[in-house]
Amino acid sequence: MTQAHSPPTTKAPLILTRRATLQTLAAAGSAFAAAKMDVLDVLQSPVLADELKRQQKRVIVLWLAGGASQLETFDPKPGRPTGGPFKAIPTAVPGTHISELMPQIAQRVGQMAIIRSLSTGNADHGGGAQLMHLGRREEPTVRFPDIGAMLAKELGRPESQVPDYVNFYTATEGRGSAVGQSGFLGSRFLPMFLTSDSTPANLARRDSINPLDHQQRLELRKLLSDRFAAGRTSSSLASHHEAYARVPGLMASAKLFDIEQEPETIRAKYGPTLFGQQVLVARRLIEAGVPFVKVSRAWWDSHGQNFETHLELVSELDHVLSALIDDLRDRGLLEHTLVVTLSEFGRTPNINASLGRDHFANAWSVSLTGCGVKGGAVYGKSDEDGQKVEDGKVGAKELFATIFRAVGLDHQKSYQLGARPIPLTEPGTQPISEVLA
Amino acid sequence: MVLRSVPPRALPALFRILVCLGLSWFVALATSSGLADELLAPERPVEEAIDHYIDARLQAEGISAAAPAPDAKLLRRTLLDLVGRIPTATEAQAYAANPDAAKRLQLVEQQLGSPSFVRFQAERFNQLLMAGSNSNLRDYLQAAFQENRPWNQMFREMMLGREDDPEQKGALQFVRARAADLDKLTNDTSALFFGVNISCAQCHDHPLVADWSQDHFYGMKSFFARTFENGGFVGERAYGNLNYKTNKGESRDARLMFLTGTLIEEPAAAEPTDEQKKAEKKELEELKTKKQPPSAPASSRRVKLVEAALAAGEPGFFARAIVNQVWQQYFGRGLVHPIDQMHSANAPSHPELLTWLARDFATHNYDLRRLQRGIVLSKAYARDSVWTSNERPLSETLAVASIRPLSPQQYAMALRMAVVHPDHLPADLSPEEFEKRMAGIEGGARGMASLFEHPGADFQVSVDEALAMANGERVERELLRDGKDTLLGKLTTLERPQALELASWTVLSRALAPEETQAINTYLDARSDRLPEAYRQVLWAMLASGECRFNH
Numbered sequence: 001m002t003q004a005h006s007p008p009t010t011k012a013p014l015i016l017t018r019r020a021t022l023q024t025l026a027a028a029g030s031a032f033a034a035a036k037m038d039v040l041d042v043l044q045s046p047v048l049a050d051e052l053k054r055q056q057k058r059v060i061v062l063w064l065a066g067g068a069s070q071l072e073t074f075d076p077k078p079g080r081p082t083g084g085p086f087k088a089i090p091t092a093v094p095g096t097h098i099s100e101l102m103p104q105i106a107q108r109v110g111q112m113a114i115i116r117s118l119s120t121g122n123a124d125h126g127g128g129a130q131l132m133h134l135g136r137r138e139e140p141t142v143r144f145p146d147i148g149a150m151l152a153k154e155l156g157r158p159e160s161q162v163p164d165y166v167n168f169y170t171a172t173e174g175r176g177s178a179v180g181q182s183g184f185l186g187s188r189f190l191p192m193f194l195t196s197d198s199t200p201a202n203l204a205r206r207d208s209i210n211p212l213d214h215q216q217r218l219e220l221r222k223l224l225s226d227r228f229a230a231g232r233t234s235s236s237l238a239s240h241h242e243a244y245a246r247v248p249g250l251m252a253s254a255k256l257f258d259i260e261q262e263p264e265t266i267r268a269k270y271g272p273t274l275f276g277q278q279v280l281v282a283r284r285l286i287e288a289g290v291p292f293v294k295v296s297r298a299w300w301d302s303h304g305q306n307f308e309t310h311l312e313l314v315s316e317l318d319h320v321l322s323a324l325i326d327d328l329r330d331r332g333l334l335e336h337t338l339v340v341t342l343s344e345f346g347r348t349p350n351i352n353a354s355l356g357r358d359h360f361a362n363a364w365s366v367s368l369t370g371c372g373v374k375g376g377a378v379y380g381k382s383d384e385d386g387q388k389v390e391d392g393k394v395g396a397k398e399l400f401a402t403i404f405r406a407v408g409l410d411h412q413k414s415y416q417l418g419a420r421p422i423p424l425t426e427p428g429t430q431p432i433s434e435v436l437a
Numbered sequence: 438m439v440l441r442s443v444p445p446r447a448l449p450a451l452f453r454i455l456v457c458l459g460l461s462w463f464v465a466l467a468t469s470s471g472l473a474d475e476l477l478a479p480e481r482p483v484e485e486a487i488d489h490y491i492d493a494r495l496q497a498e499g500i501s502a503a504a505p506a507p508d509a510k511l512l513r514r515t516l517l518d519l520v521g522r523i524p525t526a527t528e529a530q531a532y533a534a535n536p537d538a539a540k541r542l543q544l545v546e547q548q549l550g551s552p553s554f555v556r557f558q559a560e561r562f563n564q565l566l567m568a569g570s571n572s573n574l575r576d577y578l579q580a581a582f583q584e585n586r587p588w589n590q591m592f593r594e595m596m597l598g599r600e601d602d603p604e605q606k607g608a609l610q611f612v613r614a615r616a617a618d619l620d621k622l623t624n625d626t627s628a629l630f631f632g633v634n635i636s637c638a639q640c641h642d643h644p645l646v647a648d649w650s651q652d653h654f655y656g657m658k659s660f661f662a663r664t665f666e667n668g669g670f671v672g673e674r675a676y677g678n679l680n681y682k683t684n685k686g687e688s689r690d691a692r693l694m695f696l697t698g699t700l701i702e703e704p705a706a707a708e709p710t711d712e713q714k715k716a717e718k719k720e721l722e723e724l725k726t727k728k729q730p731p732s733a734p735a736s737s738r739r740v741k742l743v744e745a746a747l748a749a750g751e752p753g754f755f756a757r758a759i760v761n762q763v764w765q766q767y768f769g770r771g772l773v774h775p776i777d778q779m780h781s782a783n784a785p786s787h788p789e790l791l792t793w794l795a796r797d798f799a800t801h802n803y804d805l806r807r808l809q810r811g812i813v814l815s816k817a818y819a820r821d822s823v824w825t826s827n828e829r830p831l832s833e834t835l836a837v838a839s840i841r842p843l844s845p846q847q848y849a850m851a852l853r854m855a856v857v858h859p860d861h862l863p864a865d866l867s868p869e870e871f872e873k874r875m876a877g878i879e880g881g882a883r884g885m886a887s888l889f890e891h892p893g894a895d896f897q898v899s900v901d902e903a904l905a906m907a908n909g910e911r912v913e914r915e916l917l918r919d920g921k922d923t924l925l926g927k928l929t930t931l932e933r934p935q936a937l938e939l940a941s942w943t944v945l946s947r948a949l950a951p952e953e954t955q956a957i958n959t960y961l962d963a964r965s966d967r968l969p970e971a972y973r974q975v976l977w978a979m980l981a982s983g984e985c986r987f988n989h
Contacts, residue, residue: 139636142636163900184894185897186896187890187896187897187899187901187902188897188898188900189897190890190899190901192900201901201905202901202904202905202907202908202909203904203908205908206910208913208917208970209970209974213964213970213974214907216960216963216974217974217978218907218978220957220960220974220975221977221978221981221982223953223956223978224956224982225982225983225984227950227952227953228982228983228984228989229983230823231823231824232822232824232840232989233824233829233840234839234987235897236840236841236895236896236897236898236987237840237987239896239897240898240903240986240987241983242898243898243899243900243902244903244906246903247900247904247907250900250904251904251907251908418634418775418777418894419778419782419783
C-alpha cells in the first residue's frame with residue numbers, strides 16, 4: 001500500500017532559502033521588490049513563486065458534525081461491554097490499533113498523530129461546536145474569532161488573490177452551530193460560506209456587463225477611490241480598497257470550485273460522494289494558496305443505530321481522508337498542510353437501548369495529519385472502557401495550541417482588543433509537544 | 438486631582454499609557470485640573486466648550502487643525518449623522534451656494550426637529566442596545582425620541598419598565614431579551630450604560646485594571662440575580678443571593694455593590710421554604726397560562742441599581758458613558774476610547790471636556806438632543822478629513838475629521854437615494870412630502886442594508902461586500918436599472934457635461950475634479966456605441982467608491 005505512493009526520490013528542483021530569494025530578487029534589480037519580499041505578486045520567477053506558494057502553511061479541517069464516535073474510529077475498545085460490534089485492526093505503526101472501519105487510514109497512521117484524551121466538558125451541540133471552533137469559552141461581551149478566521153489572518157496574505165477562509169456545510173443539521181465567525185478580527189476574515197455544492201455567491205460576472213467593461217469599471221472605481229484616499233488614513237478605508245482589489249482574483253478562483261477541472265483519475269480517488277467532492281475542492285483551494293478550508297460532513301449524531309451510521313460515515317471518511325493524504329503527499333503539499341478531523345464532542349462508551357451512543361465530551365479523539373505533526377504518535381489514553389481519560393487529559397485549548405504550533409505559529413501571540421491582549425490560545429496553555437514534529 | 442483619584446495599584450499601567458501617548462499630553466493632564474469648579478463656566482454653549490478644550494490641547498501640542506470642510510461635504514456629513522441620509526444634488530448645490538452665515542445653524546435646527554432625526558436615532562440606539570438580539574426596542578425608542586425623553590428616564594424605563602404600561606413594557610425588552618443569561622445582562626448593562634466592560638472580572642480580578650475585581654462583577658450581577666422571565670414577562674424574586682468562587686477557589690457571598698464600590702443596603706430576605714417555593718412555582722405557571730406578569734417584589738434590586746446609578750453626586754459613570762457613546766457616533770472614537778473601557782488606566786483624550794459635557798448633560802435634564810446639537814455645531818466636528826501636510830496627527834487630538842464607515846442602513850440609504858430620478862425629490866417639495874418620500878426610500882433601503890456588515894471597532898470591509906457590489910443580482914436590479922424613475926434614466930437625456938455634473942453631485946455631493954472628468958470621458962468615449970451601459974458603469978464606480986462608502 002504505502003510503497004505504491006512512495007515519495008519521489010529526487011527533491012524539488014529548487015530548495016528555497018532566504019538567500020536564494022534575495023539573490024533572485026537582487027537579480028531582478030529592484031530594491032522596491034526586496035523591500036516587499038513577502039509580496040508574491042512582485043516575484044518575476046514563476047518557479048520561485050510556486051515554491052513559496054507551496055511552502056506556505058495551510059490547514060484543512062474535516063468537521064464531523066454531530067459528534068463522531070471515538071470507539072468506531074481512533075480509540076476502539078474491542079471485547080469490552082462498551083466496545084460495540086466492530087473489531088480493532090493493527091496499523092502501519094506497530095502497537096497502534098484503530099477501528100476496522102478504517103483499513104485505509106490504518107495504512108497511513110505513520111503520517112498521522114492521534115490524540116485519545118480530549119476532555120472538553122461540553123456535550124451540547126451548540127456549546128460543543130462553539131468550543132471546538134473557538135478553542136475557548138465564549139464571553140458575553142467579546143466575540144472571538146474561530147480557528148478558521150485566526151488561521152486565515154495568520155497564514156493568509158493581505159493581498160491574496162484567492163479566498164482565505166472557505167467553509168463548506170451542505171447539510172442543514174447542525175449548520176447553525178458550526179457557522180464561521182471572525183469575531184473581533186472583523187469581516188475581512190469571515191468565511192466564504194458554501195451551503196450548497198455549487199460555487200460561492202457572486203463570483204460570476206453578470207451577463208449585463210462584458211468582461212472588459214467589468215474589469216475597467218473596477219479600474220475606474222479605483223481611480224476615483226484612490227483620489228479620495230489621498231490625504232486620508234484609515235484602516236477601514238484601506239480594507240475597502242483591499243476588498244475590491246481581491247474581486248478579480250476571487251472571480252478567477254471560481255474554477256477552483258469546479259472539480260471538472262480535475263482528471264478523472266483524481267476524481268475517482270476521492271469518490272462520488274458530496275463529501276469526497278468537497279474535499280477534492282478543498283485540496284484544489286489549498287493548492288492555490290487558500291490557507292484554511294473546513295469541510296463539514298453531517299450528521300454523526302447517532303443516538304440510535306450508532307453502528308449503522310458509523311459503518312457508513314466512517315467508511316466514507318476512511319476513503320476520503322486517505323485519498324486526501326495521498327493526493328497532498330503526491331503533490332508535495334502534505335508537509336505544508338495540516339489535516340485535522342474534529343467534532344463538537346465524541347460519543348458515549350455506553351450503548352443505549354436504541355443501539356445508539358449519546359453525546360460525550362469526557363474522553364474522545366481527534367487526528368492530525370501532515371504539517372508539523374510527529375507521524376505515528378499516539379497521545380493520551382482513555383480507560384479500558386473509554387469512560388474517562390486515564391492519561392494525558394487535554395482540552396480544546398491544548399488542541400488549538402498544538403494546531404497553531406504545528407503550522408509554525410506562536411500559540412501565545414496576542415491580538416489587542418482595546419486595552420486587553422487576547423492571545424491565540426488562553427494564557428498559560430501548553431501545546432501537546434508529544435505529537436509535534 | 439485626576440491623578441490623585443487613581444488607585445495606587447493602577448499607577449504603573451497609567452504611567453505606561455501616558456508614556457505611549459506622549460509626554461506633552463502628560464504635562465497637559467498633570468497641569469490642568471478635573472475639578473468641577475475650575476471647569477469652563479456651565480452657561481457657555483456646548484459647542485464653545487467643546488472647541489475650547491479641543492483647541493487647548495491642539496495648542497499645547499503645537500498642532501494646527503485641518504481647515505473647515507467644504508460646505509457641501511459638511512452638509513453630507515451632518516445629514517448622514519443626524520438623519521442617516523445623503524443630500525440630494527439640489528440640496529448640496531443650494532447649500533454650497535448659500536452665502537448666509539447662519540445656514541449651518543438653520544440646517545442643524547431643522548434636522549434635529551425632523552421626523553427623520555427621530556427615526557434615525559431610534560434605529561441607531563436600537564442597534565446599540567439590541568445588537569444580536571431577536572427582539573428590538575424600535576417602537577419604544579421611536580416614541581421616546583419623538584418627545585426627546587431624558588436619557589435617565591429612558592434608562593429607568595429600560596431597567597424597570599412596568600409590564601402593565603404599554604409604552605414601558607416595550608422598554609423592558611432590554612432586560613427581557615437577556616433575562617435567560619444574567620451574565621450577559623450584567624455585562625451589557627455595565628458596558629452600554631456605564632461604559633465599563635467588566636467581563637474580564639467575571640473569572641478573575643481584572644488583569645490590567647485595578648479598578649475592577651470579581652467583587653465588582655458579582656456586585657453588579659447581584660442587581661440582576663433575582664430577575665427572571667416567565668411566559669414572556671419579566672419578573673423579580675424577593676429573595677436569592679449570589680455566591681461565587683474566587684480564582685483562588687474561595688467561596689464568597691456577593692454583596693450588592695455598584696461600580697463605584699458603593700454598597701447598597703437592603704432589607705434582609707429569608708430563603709423560602711420548599712413549600713413556599715412549590716407554591717411560587719405553581720403561581721408562576723398559572724400566571725403564564727393567564728398571560729399575566731409576575732407581581733413585583735417589595736424591594737426590587739433593579740430599582741436599587743437605578744437609584745445607585747442616578748444618585749446625586751455619583752461620580753458620573755452614567756452621564757459620562759452616554760456622552761462618550763454619543764461622542765463616538767459623531768467623531769468615530771470616544772473621548773475615552775474604547776468606549777467600554779472607562780477606567781483609571783484609560784484616561785480620556787480631553788478629561789475636562791468629558792467632565793464638562795457630563796455635567797452639562799446631567800444639569801440639562803439628560804437631553805440627548807442638546808448634546809448632539811452642541812457636537813454638530815462645534816468647529817471640531819466641522820473640520821476637513823484631508824490631511825496633506827506632514828504626518829497626520831493622532832486621531833484623538835481631533836485635529837482632523839475622522840473617516841467612518843457608514844452603517845448598513847446609512848450606506849443602503851445613500852445608494853438608494855443616489856439612484857432616484859432627481860424629479861422625485863425636487864427642491865420645491867414641501868417638508869412633509871419630502872419626509873414622506875424619504876421614509877419610502879428608507880423602507881426600500883432596508884433590504885439592501887442586509888448586504889453590509891454592521892461596523893464595529895476597527896471595521897474591515899469584507900470581500901463579500903465587494904463581490905455583492907460587483908456581481909450581485911440585487912445591486913444590478915435596485916441600483917443599476919435604467920428607467921423613467923431612475924437617475925440613469927435622467928442621465929441619458931442630458932448632454933454629457935450636465936450628465937456628469939448631475940451624477941457627481943448626486944452620489945458624491947460635489948463637482949468632479951478635472952482629472953476625474955477626463956478619466957470618465959475617456960471611459961465613455963471608448964463606449965460611445967453603448968452609452969447607456971457606459972453611464973451605468975460610471976454610476977457603479979461612484980457608488981462603489983470609498984468616497985460613497987464612508988462618512989468623511
